[in-house]
Each structure stands twice: as structure tokens, then as C-alpha cells.
Amino acid sequence: MRVNSKMLAALALLSGLIAVPAPAVAEDGSHNEGKAGAPQGNEEGASRRVHLNEKQRDRLDLKIAPAELGSAEGALVLPATVHFDQDRVAQVGPRLRAKVVRVTKDLGERVKAGETVVVMDSVALGKAKARYLTAQAAYETAEADYERQQKLQEEQIASEAELLDARARFQEARARRNAAMEELRLYGLARARIRDIEAGGDQPLSRYQLASPLAGVVQRRDLTPGQTVSPEETPIHVVDTGQVWVMIEAYERHLPLLKPGQQVAFRVRALPDHTFSGRTDWTSRQLDKQTRTVRVRAMVDNAGGLLRAGMFGKATLRTSLNGKAAMIPVDAVQTIHGKPMVFLPGQRKGHFRAVPVALGEEADGRVEVLKGLKPGDRFVARGAFDLKSALTASGRSTSHSH
Secondary structure, three states, rough: OOOOHHHHHHHHHHOOOOOOOOOOOOOOOEEOOOOOOOOOOOOHHHOOEEEOOOOHHOOOOOEEOOOEEEOOHHHHEEEEEEEEOOOHHEEEOOOOOOEEEEOOOOOOHEEEEEEEEEEEEEEEHHHHHHHHHHHHHHHHHHHHHHHHHHHHHOOOOHHHHHHHHHHHHHHHHHHHHHHHHHHHOOOOOOOOHOOOOOOOOOOOOEEEEEEEEOEEEEEEOOOOOOOEEOOOOOOEEEEOEEEEEEEEEEHEEEOOOOOOEEHHHHHEEEOOOOOOOEEEEEEEEEEEOOOOOEEEEEEEEEEOOHHHHOOOOEEEEOOOOOEEEEEEEEHHHHEEOOEEEEEEEEEOOOOEEEEEEEEEEEEEHHHHHHHEOOOOEEEEEOOOHHHHHHHHHHHHHHHHHO
């Protein structure tokens, strides 16, 4: 006989973690045990209650959650794949031929917007900087001469022709300086770095710092020190994974149900305890010729960075918000005394009680609860089987004691 994890959990409970049945509790929280004239049915109610001490709670993986409002018919469960948000991917490369001096950010490292990822050396950039310095010096000289001629003209020492000639030289020098500055900007230098260029500094004019335009994580690094990189190459990729695309494969018959802004709950097998939320924002106008499916894109929050590009999972797409049933995981429902029941937490820590429920339709591992549990009610979403084992074990222990 194969022993699964649930059977092992039950054996653990039976071998020393048998829960103590909690006394019956009235709706107002008062104990009915030992009271004269207690209403009939308390014995049955007590058989549905279980109390775990601190040691027992530590050994069980329990999760309490509110029941969601929904409907099995108001959701589509479809296959989906995680992709990087292409608006949050920066392919970084030089805008002119350059040689790698030093890589400052490696794979997996976080990068701030504007932070240097590679230090490079470019002869072409050095020449461009030299042209800028020459143009800047000529501009400053022409500007000073023009200002001097203006003062002389005011004192009627210089002629009008000399002033006009000085102004023409100044305007020409300014145009050359601005052209040299724009050339550097085309190579990717910000205005602040252009202003910092100084002839004869410690850094050679050919030195080039390649920065990331956005904050994220280095996803790709295809360069090494000494390597020459051309302007067509983008050897560094920086990705912001705080939000991802989930590409959903919907079927042709689903087209009338699809529209932008629909809620999406995405789950992957590798992360069974996590559900990622998002909304659809695009539906393809073309069907795949072979699979006859249409792609639907959802923008999904990934603030924790748990989702990775290429992960495959299932997306539950809400096509209707008119559901009135409480939706809970199928595993939260346990059969006790031949009836489907759900465990609810009591008013005191470690106290739980099983309540009978009426079930509706099932979809994607969740089931409708038509009676016994309302949307928003707190219930045991994970660990119900262990509570059932404890309840069953405590019941057998009580029967043997008579």
C-alpha cells in the first residue's frame, strides 16, 4: 500500500498529537458543557469541534482565509505562460564602436536607473570629445570678444562694423559648440556628463560609461573585458520583473466572453501556495492556424519576483462578477460522518469546528458553497485534512474511554 503525505500526517496525529475535543460553545461564546437544560444536539456539535494546543498547531500547516465571492460558471480556466513585460526590458549597448574595459554589474545584480553597467573605451568618442572641447574653447573666446566689443561700442570706441563682426564670430562659435554637444548626446552622454568633460583630466577622453535606462535586474550579459562591441549589439539586458505579461491561450468559442479589464488569477504548479492577480488589456485579432486559439494578454503583479519568464500555469479569467456563492478550494471540504464539511476557526486560538455545507459546481480546484458558508467568512483554506484526522482520532479516543 502506498503512503501519501496526507496519510503520514494522519499517522502523526494518531501517534501523539491527538486533539482534545473542545467543549460545546454556544453562539454567544459561553460553554454549554455541564449546564443543566443544555439544548439537544450538543453531543453532535461537540463531535465536530477540535482544539489544538500550541505544540500541535506548530506541527500542522494551517491557513485561514476569507471565502471569495464568485461562481464556477463565471470563470474560464485556461493555459497561460509568463513573459517579461516588454515595456520593462532595456537592451543596453553602445552607440559607437567601443572596447570593454570593465563590467560593473553581473548577472542577477540589481541596477538603478542611470547606474553604470559597463565601462568602455572608444577612439571615436575620444575624438568627438576633443572636438567638443575645441568648440567650447572657441565659443568662450568668441563670447568674451563679443562682450568686449559691446562695451567699446557703448563707449563709442569701437565701430558698428567691428561689433557686427564680433557677433557673427560668436554666433558661429556657439553653433559649432552646440553641434559638438549634440554629437555627444547622440552617443548617449547626458548633459551633466558633457559639462563635466575637462581636457587633461585623470580619465582619458575615450572612456565611456554605459548606463541602464531603467531599474531592474541584469538578465543577460554577453561581453567580457577586452571585447570590442559594435553599435548594432545590445549585450546587456536589464529587466524590471515587478510586473509581467501572462499570455493566455483562449479558444475560439470563448471570444464572446473576452473583453479588456477582466480579472485574472494566475497559478503555477511550482508555487502552489501563491495566486498572482492581474487584468487583461489585449486580445489578439488573429487565431492560431493550428491550435485555433487566440492570445489574451494580462498584466500581472509580480512585486515579489517569484514568477519567472517561461513558467507555465493556469489563468482563471473572470468573465462575470455576478456570482453569489462562496468559492473555496476543493481540499478545504472534508467528508465527516458522510457529510461534506468545512472547518471554521473558533473565537479562541486553536479552536476549530466543522460545519456542514451544500456544494455547487466545481472549477479549477475550487468549488461553490451554496449553504453553510458565506462570501467573506473565514475558514480553514489549508490543513483541513489534518483537522479531520485530529477530529477522527479524538472521537475514537473518547469512544474507547467509555
